[in-house]
Amino acid sequence: RAQNCALETSGAHTGETAVSMIASLGCEYVLLGHSERRSIYGETEADINAKVHLCLGCEGHPNLGVILCVGETEEEYDAGLLRSIVDVQINKGLADVNQRDLGRIVIAYEPVWAIGTGKVATPEQAQIAHDAVRQTLAGMFGDNASERVRIQYGGSVTPDSIDSLMIMPDVDGALVGGASL
DSSP: OBSOOOSOSSSOOTTOOOHHHHHHTTOOEEEEOOHHHHHTSOOOHHHHHHHHHHHHTGGGOOOOEEEEEEOOOHHHHHTTOHHHHHHHHHHHHTTTOOGGGGGGEEEEEOOGGGTTTSOOOOHHHHHHHHHHHHHHHHHHHOHHHHHHSEEEEOSSOOTTTHHHHHTSTTOOEEOOOGGGO
16 A cells, blocks of 8 residues: 555656556555644645545546545543544545445544554544444445445554454454554
């Protein structure tokens, strides 16, 4: 998978990787909306949505899958904003996406407070978040469609935490970062 893609499809954009280049390398999925892209590079919800549409093949571009990252900061979590944060990120990130494209979309719930910190959400915390994601998807696309979307957990997954996370009903897999090295 690719970890990002450019907003531009052609022209001189040194350091950027166009979706056509990603597809030509045989990648099948592009990771979009990661918290580091949002916070360090200033990617907006509109940027993320535009990239989602480029990857899905709108306007004749390659048909790539999308792993859309969503998640809240520790301050947002402590303030009880988890549901509203992931709701906004999903609604804006998947705005105007056709239901037929849901099979190529994976949602990765990554609590920002757990990325690279060694902190891991408890299985119950992960389930609550994944349920919030599933409810948002159901509101956008219907219950049946929401059940077909894979939701992965991606907050400092380790060999010690994986088994207890995978038994949760709405945790469909893991997006593993540093622990995969």
